[in-house]
Amino acid sequence: MRRLKIIVEEHVDGFVAYPLGLAGVVVGQGNTYEDALKDVTSAIEFHIESFGSEAFEDDSEVISAYVTDTELAD
Numbered sequence: 001m002r003r004l005k006i007i008v009e010e011h012v013d014g015f016v017a018y019p020l021g022l023a024g025v026v027v028g029q030g031n032t033y034e035d036a037l038k039d040v041t042s043a044i045e046f047h048i049e050s051f052g053s054e055a056f057e058d059d060s061e062v063i064s065a066y067v068t069d070t071e072l073a074d
Contacts, residue, residue, distance in 0.1 A: 002056075002061070003061070004019045004020065004021055004022070004044065004062075005019065005020040005021065005062045005064075005065045006018070006019050006020075006037065006040060007019075007020065007065065007067075008033055008036055008037060010033070014029060014030060014031050014032075014035075014036070015029065015030050015031070015032060015033050015035065015036035016028070016029050016036060017029070017030075017036040017037055017039065017040035018040060019040065019044055020062045020065055021056060021057055021061065021062045022044065022047060022055055022056060022057065023051070023054065023055060023056065023057045024047065024051070024055070026040065026043050026044055026047045027040065027043065028040025028041070028042070028043050
């Protein structure tokens with residue numbers, strides 16, 4: 001079993017979730033955090049069933065993920 005890091009973003013109209021470390025685009029969405037996480041988990045399972053080991057970008061696992069921000073000049 002492989003663990004994946006999932007990014008979940010909150011937007012004004014709901015939540016969007018996507019995994020790190022998969023090749024291609026895999027996204028889930030929902031009205032709640034839990035809905036988005038459930039949706040992306042289903043999408044990840046389908047993606048791996050469809051592409052097998054090629055679904056993963058490489059053999060290395062994402063150890064940590066960080067979110068930060070920066071200011072940009074206008």
